[in-house]
Amino acid sequence: MILRNVAIRHGRSALAAPLRRSFLRSMTTDTLTHETDALDHSVHNHLKETHSIEGNINQLNLTQSFVPPSNAREPSDSIKTDYASQQRLNKRTGKLGATVEKGYVPDALVRNPPKPADVTLELLMASQSHLGHSTSLWNPANQRYIFGIRQGIHIISLEETAAHLRRAAKVVEGVAYHGGLILFVGTRAGQGPAIVKAARLSKGCHLFEKWIPGSITNGDQILAKCDVKVVDKDDVEITSGFEDKVANWKALKPDLVVCVNPLENYIMLHECGLNNIPTIGVIDTDADPTWVTYPIPANDDSLRCIQVIAGVLGRAGQEGQKRRLEAAKTETAEDKKDAANSLRRVAPIAGETAPEQLRGKSSGQELDDIDDEL
Amino acid sequence: MKVSWLPATLKETRQCASAPRSISFSRQRGVNIRPRNFTTSTKLRAGIAAAEFDFEGQDGEGGKRPPFYARLLPCSPSYFTAQPLFTDNLLAVQTLLERYGNLPTVKPGEAPRVVWRPLADYRDSVGEVVQASKYSKILQVLHRLNHIHPSLMPEPVKDALNEYKRDINPFRNVVKVAPIDKMGRTLGAGRRKASTARAWLVEGTGEVLVNGKSLVDAFGRVHDRESAIWALKATDRVDKYNVWALVMGGGTTGQAEALTLAVGKALMAHEPALKPALRRAGCVTRDPRRVERKKPGHDKARKMPAWVKR
Numbered sequence: 001m002i003l004r005n006v007a008i009r010h011g012r013s014a015l016a017a018p019l020r021r022s023f024l025r026s027m028t029t030d031t032l033t034h035e036t037d038a039l040d041h042s043v044h045n046h047l048k049e050t051h052s053i054e055g056n057i058n059q060l061n062l063t064q065s066f067v068p069p070s071n072a073r074e075p076s077d078s079i080k081t082d083y084a085s086q087q088r089l090n091k092r093t094g095k096l097g098a099t100v101e102k103g104y105v106p107d108a109l110v111r112n113p114p115k116p117a118d119v120t121l122e123l124l125m126a127s128q129s130h131l132g133h134s135t136s137l138w139n140p141a142n143q144r145y146i147f148g149i150r151q152g153i154h155i156i157s158l159e160e161t162a163a164h165l166r167r168a169a170k171v172v173e174g175v176a177y178h179g180g181l182i183l184f185v186g187t188r189a190g191q192g193p194a195i196v197k198a199a200r201l202s203k204g205c206h207l208f209e210k211w212i213p214g215s216i217t218n219g220d221q222i223l224a225k226c227d228v229k230v231v232d233k234d235d236v237e238i239t240s241g242f243e244d245k246v247a248n249w250k251a252l253k254p255d256l257v258v259c260v261n262p263l264e265n266y267i268m269l270h271e272c273g274l275n276n277i278p279t280i281g282v283i284d285t286d287a288d289p290t291w292v293t294y295p296i297p298a299n300d301d302s303l304r305c306i307q308v309i310a311g312v313l314g315r316a317g318q319e320g321q322k323r324r325l326e327a328a329k330t331e332t333a334e335d336k337k338d339a340a341n342s343l344r345r346v347a348p349i350a351g352e353t354a355p356e357q358l359r360g361k362s363s364g365q366e367l368d369d370i371d372d373e374l
Numbered sequence: 375m376k377v378s379w380l381p382a383t384l385k386e387t388r389q390c391a392s393a394p395r396s397i398s399f400s401r402q403r404g405v406n407i408r409p410r411n412f413t414t415s416t417k418l419r420a421g422i423a424a425a426e427f428d429f430e431g432q433d434g435e436g437g438k439r440p441p442f443y444a445r446l447l448p449c450s451p452s453y454f455t456a457q458p459l460f461t462d463n464l465l466a467v468q469t470l471l472e473r474y475g476n477l478p479t480v481k482p483g484e485a486p487r488v489v490w491r492p493l494a495d496y497r498d499s500v501g502e503v504v505q506a507s508k509y510s511k512i513l514q515v516l517h518r519l520n521h522i523h524p525s526l527m528p529e530p531v532k533d534a535l536n537e538y539k540r541d542i543n544p545f546r547n548v549v550k551v552a553p554i555d556k557m558g559r560t561l562g563a564g565r566r567k568a569s570t571a572r573a574w575l576v577e578g579t580g581e582v583l584v585n586g587k588s589l590v591d592a593f594g595r596v597h598d599r600e601s602a603i604w605a606l607k608a609t610d611r612v613d614k615y616n617v618w619a620l621v622m623g624g625g626t627t628g629q630a631e632a633l634t635l636a637v638g639k640a641l642m643a644h645e646p647a648l649k650p651a652l653r654r655a656g657c658v659t660r661d662p663r664r665v666e667r668k669k670p671g672h673d674k675a676r677k678m679p680a681w682v683k684r
Contacts, residue, residue, distance in 0.1 A: 080525040083478055174429045179445050183454055196451075196465060205451050212456050225501065226458050227449040233442035242444070252448055273422040290421030328442050 109304065110193045113201070113311020115319075116169035121158045124165075127304040130156045132285030142285050145297035154285040156297050164296045165309060168280045169316035171294055172256065176202055176320025177327075180255030183207065184310065185268065188261050190303050191310075195260070198310040202317020203235075205254065216271040219251030228252060233328040253277060258313055260306050262291050282309055459500040460508065467515040467534055474528055479521040487545040488520055490538050512538070552643035560643035564635025566661055569624030571632035575640035578616030580606075584633065585621055592621075598630035605638035608655035609648055615641070635660060 114123065124130065132138070132146065132154035145164075147157035175182055182204035186195040192208035199206035215222050228249060230242040257272050259265050262281040269291045272279050281292030282300040289295040299305045448454075452461035491499075493509050516538050519531050554560050559576045582603060584592035593599045602619075606612045617637060621629040638657030642649055652658050666675035673679055 077525055079478055079523050083523075083526060171427060174427065181447065199451050203451075205448060205453050207452075207454050209455060209461075211454075215454055215456065222456050223453065226453050226456065228446050228453075229449050230444050231447050232444050238444055246446070249446060252446060252453065254454070270422050273424050276424045278424045278427055291423060293423040293426055331442050 107193070109307035109311055110197050113194075113197065113315055114308060115315045116166055116173075116312050119162055119165055119169075119308075119312055121162060123308065124158050124161055124298075124305075127308045128302040129161050129298040129305040129308065130158050131299045131302065132156050137286040139286055139288055141289050142283065142287070142297065145283070145289075145295075146285060156285065156299065161296065161298045164294070165298070165312060168258075168294050168296050169312055171278075171280065172202065172258070172313045173316040173320035173323075175256045176204075176317040177324045179324060181205065181252060182317055183254035183257045184260075184314070185211065185257060185265060186260040186306060186310065187211065187264055191260060191306055194303075194307040194310040198258075198314030198317070201314035203321050204317060211265055211268040213267045214271070216253055216268075216275050216277070219253065223251040226251075233331065234325065256280065258310070259292065260310060261300050263287050263300070266291065280313070282306065457500075457502045457504060457508075460502055460504045463500070464508075464512055464515075467512055467519070470531055470534055471515050471519060474519070474522060474531055477526050477528075478523045480523055482521070485521045486524065487543075488535070489540045489544055490516060491540050495540075496538075551646060552639065554643060560640045562636045562638065562640030562643065564632045564637075564639060564660070566631040566635065567624045567628035567664065569621060569628035569632040571619060571621045571629065571636040573617055573619040573633060573636035573640050575615050575617055575637065575644060577614060577644075580613040580616065582617045582619075584617075584619045584629075593626055593630055595626065595630075598626050601627075601630040602633040603637060604634045604655065605641050605652055605657040608657065609641070609651055611641070615644070631661070 109127075130147070134153055135149055138146075138154055142154075145156055145160045147155045147160075149155065172182060182199075182202050183206075184195045184199045184202075184204060185207045186192070187208060187210060195206045195208050198204075212222055228246060230238045230246060232238050253275055254272075254277060256278055257268070258280045259269060260282045262269055262283065263286070269279055269281070278293040279291075280294040280296065281287070282298050282305075283289045283292065283295040284298070284300045287300070289297075296309060298309060448458070450458035450462050452458040452465075455461045490513050493504070493506055496509055497504055516535060520535060522528075522531060552560055552562065557576070559574045562573050562575065564571045564573070582589045584602065589599045589602060593602060600607065603612060603617065606615060606617075617640075619633055619636060621633060623629075624632070634657050638652050638655075642652060642658075649658065668675055671678075
């Protein structure tokens with residue numbers, strides 16, 4: 001630093017600032033004897049000087065009796081008692097007073113989905129299943145599902161929707177009754193809860209995030225780590241006797257796929273087609289109905305509509321599973337003999353072929369086919 | 375992704391390829407599927423979908439029951455997500471939130487501080503490749519569950535939270551405060567380079583003794599003198615404490631700066647609230663730099679011998 005500028009640079013602040021105690025101290029004690037030393041230091045060590053200024057800013061009173069402020073309060077017990085009394089009050093007085101009309105509960109359709117028998121045109125209309133897309137976006141293959149045009153958008157015929165939905169419900173029920181594996185797919189935002197509920201009802205599988213391409217055509221690679229189990233006719237897991245077969249089995253494939261947004265899942269539907277897996281899909285006016293085996297013409301952009309459709313199909317699957325378990329309970333001796341016979345015949349090749357072998361039929365012709373292949 | 379643009383020949387080829395295969399496969403299924411019809415007509419659009427079910431030809435619908443065999447099923451309904459354990463975990467915590475989301479909560483800052491298990495730990499436990507964004511979905515739900523009022527926290531939620539908590543909660547680590555002995559002294563230790571310093575601080579008038587010598591005698595450089603009591607200077611307490619220090623090892627700079635840390639720590643024992651100010655002044659953090667070792671082939675740590683041509 002240039003010495004002749006020191007007075008200009010620091011003179012003002014030196015005059016303005018009150019004389020620091022530490023500075024006085026340094027003059028009175030013997031530790032820093034010479035005043036010139038102190039001056040020399042402050043001139044030569046500009047960096048330290050700025051630190052000293054910071055030290056001044058930091059000037060604090062003695063803080064020995066200081067108690068840091070604490071955010072953490074002891075959890076008071078009053079919340080618990082208040083909550084309990086509120087619950088009690090609600091329980092006692094909740095039904096008093098005026099009768100409140102049934103309002104719209106957003107997740108009512110997910111919690112308690114309608115059965116196939118509950119499907120009415122009113123329900124479908126209330127859930128906006130009739131609203132299609134702009135007429136310019138339409139796929140002409142959907143012409144037969146379209147009721148008309150209103151305000152520039154296509155209106156889907158509710159009768160068609162109801163009929164196709166009932167047919168799809170029958171299909172789901174039939175597959176569940178025959179012990180098939182049903183996969184529900186809805187990969188758009190918000191479709192998850194309805195899909196999961198439907199899968200739970202029909203004891204199937206769900207997929208509410210991206211379909212991993214190749215999960216069917218290349219399942220042995222992609223689903224290799226996902227565990228499988230063997231269940232008997234009453235859906236009770238069989239823990240012994242199938243270990244080597246479970247270890248050698250190839251990845252499972254669904255027997256029926258329900259897709260509520262086919263537009264985003266072309267690859268999955270294509271894989272299903274390649275593997276001869278029938279599909280059910282919600283076909284809006286801009287979708288291609290030939291992508292799926294069983295189209296349900298409806299509005300795939302409305303979550304309420306999706307909740308109704310997935311719920312109905314889930315209930316249908318539930319009914320099919322129930323019927324199957326009931327039928328299994330009343331299994332006849334003849335059935336048992338058939339099953340045992342078939343298992344004995346099928347078991348040797350089970351390791352190297354698809355898992356569907358296990359639930360193969362007992363008809364003689366099919367068995368002959370297998371023998372031919374062997 | 376549309377297929378209609380494919381040339382007619384290709385579409386036909388695909389149909390030809392797929393139709394006979396579905397017959398010859400004759401995989402035994404629970405339900406019959408009618409084989410796709412073989413067709414040579416060039417339709418405008420070739421469907422990709424499989425053929426419909428044929429329940430009529432099946433046992434069961436018409437009087438006879440379906441066959442009852444052992445079946446192979448996925449262990450988890452999330453089988454086709456390829457991350458069944460993660461998806462099940464996510465659904466489990468979401469179900470908890472759905473069920474207990476109406477309970478009273480504490481204010482945003484007042485929930486007990488929790489450190490969740492890191493992603494790598496979680497990946498190891500489930501054995502699946504879970505992306506960070508997906509794991510954060512679980513953490514988001516857990517964070518909300520953690521805000522349920524502690525006096526009303528249901529047992530299932532407690533269990534779920536414990537499952538995702540780290541084994542060690544770093545927020546329970548309390549910094550040990552050095553004690554003030556009965557004579558009013560505090561001891562602080564500091565290190566820098568090869569030097570070690572211990573400093574005893576007592577309330578006084580600003581006298582400093584380093585290894586029994588005054589500051590001027592102990593350190594020739596003014597800069598070192600200032601460094602030694604920098605903690606007191608930066609907080610303007612030079613005249614409020616007496617320092618008695620022992621320094622060992624290293625050179626003068628190292629000894630002086632080791633004293634900075636030692637005095638700073640001893641001062642913090644007297645006045646814990648000074649910690650932020652001392653940290654800003656650089657009296658808290660140990661400087662970890664050491665002399666770099668000499669390497670073989672080098673003259674010094676990094677210097678290479680001069681390269682001479684032949």
